[in-house]
Amino acid sequence: MRVLGRRDDHAWSQEHLSHYVEGDLSWLARRRLELHAEECPDCSRGIRAVRALLRLMHATADRSGAAPASIFDRVRADAARGETDQARET
Amino acid sequence: MTRSLTTRRPVQTAERDLVRGAQAGEVAAFEQLVGEHADRLYAVAVRLVVDRTEAEDVVQESLLRAWRGIGRFKGHSMFSTWLYRIAVNESNRALERRLRRGVAIPIDEEFVQIPAPAHDGPASQAEQEELRHGLDTAIASLAPPYRTALVLRDIEGLSASEAAKIAGVGEAAFKSRLHQARLKVRAALDDTALIAAPI
Numbered sequence: 172m173r174v175l176g177r178r179d180d181h182a183w184s185q186e187h188l189s190h191y192v193e194g195d196l197s198w199l200a201r202r203r204l205e206l207h208a209e210e211c212p213d214c215s216r217g218i219r220a221v222r223a224l225l226r227l228m229h230a231t232a233d234r235s236g237a238a239p240a241s242i243f244d245r246v247r248a249d250a251a252r253g254e255t256d257q258a259r260e261t
Numbered sequence: 262m263t264r265s266l267t268t269r270r271p272v273q274t275a276e277r278d279l280v281r282g283a284q285a286g287e288v289a290a291f292e293q294l295v296g297e298h299a300d301r302l303y304a305v306a307v308r309l310v311v312d313r314t315e316a317e318d319v320v321q322e323s324l325l326r327a328w329r330g331i332g333r334f335k336g337h338s339m340f341s342t343w344l345y346r347i348a349v350n351e352s353n354r355a356l357e358r359r360l361r362r363g364v365a366i367p368i369d370e371e372f373v374q375i376p377a378p379a380h381d382g383p384a385s386q387a388e389q390e391e392l393r394h395g396l397d398t399a400i401a402s403l404a405p406p407y408r409t410a411l412v413l414r415d416i417e418g419l420s421a422s423e424a425a426k427i428a429g430v431g432e433a434a435f436k437s438r439l440h441q442a443r444l445k446v447r448a449a450l451d452d453t454a455l456i457a458a459p460i
Contacts, residue, residue: 186444189439189440189443189444190440193421193436193439193440195436195440216452216456217452219452219456220447220452220455220456221443221447223455223456223458224443224446224447224450224455225415225443226458227392227393227396227455227458228396228411228415228416229415229416229418231393231396231397231416232304232416232417232418233304234304235300235303235304235307235308235316236300236303237299237300237303238299238300238302238303238317238320239303239317241317241321242299242303242317242320242321242324243292243295243321243324244321245321245322245324245325246288246291246292246324246325246328247288249325249328249329250286250288250328253286
């Protein structure tokens with residue numbers, strides 16, 4: 172069975188660029204993609220694009236800002252109701 | 262780039278004490294316990310529901326559920342994993358309600374207009390803004406399970422294992438969603454702009 176250098180390498184590589192970057196490919200599959208990418212500008216560029224995409228997404232992590240001060244409002248109201256109920260029972 | 266909740270803040274006696282306090286009904290203990298995660302929870306909710314007002318509602322409701330359910334937290338998972346899972350579920354409920362009302366997913370303008378780093382020139386700022394706008398739109402256009410995978414792993418930087426637990430699926434299924442999501446987002450963006458982006 173010929174695993175490396177197959178005719179469908181390009182389509183396969185394009186679908187597995189993210190797996191490659193994530194480290195989710197077996198050694199053989201990794202070699203298959205690397206050998207193809209060495210000769211394929213599209214796939215070589217694809218690897219760089221996926222890596223850049225991951226960097227860009229990671230860089231957006233802190234853009235949402237701080238959580239609003241109101242986030243505990245319902246918890247506090249619920250706790251206060253609980254205390255009132257408890258006081259009524261005693 | 263993995264930002265594990267587990268390694269970022271290992272289980273400590275202090276956390277166990279706060280969990281016990283919260284389980285005993287101490288609001289201050291609960292607020293302290295949750296406070297450390299509040300900004301990240303809000304960020305995840307904003308990304309998942311793509312609307313700041315709705316995200317605030319989602320986080321409020323998630324914290325209320327966590328407060329009422331803290332007695333059921335047995336410590337089999339990290340507290341943060343348990344809390345994030347509640348927030349992801351609540352985000353999904355908000356999205357389902359929106360779907361039933363037939364409301365389209367908004368793109369929060371405040372959310373997408375992000376100032377570029379000061380060291381960039383005007384041309385690069387405009388390009389970067391356009392790229393980030395494209396990225397936000399592409400992420401917002403993903404179906405919720407794919408968006409969740411991308412947000413937890415690639416934006417929040419959690420490990421695939423932890424993110425899969427939060428999403429409530431096995432790791433293999435999670436990774437399949439993640440790779441599909443990346444394919445879709447990359448297809449919506451320009452490779453040249455991506456590679457040239459000054460990040």
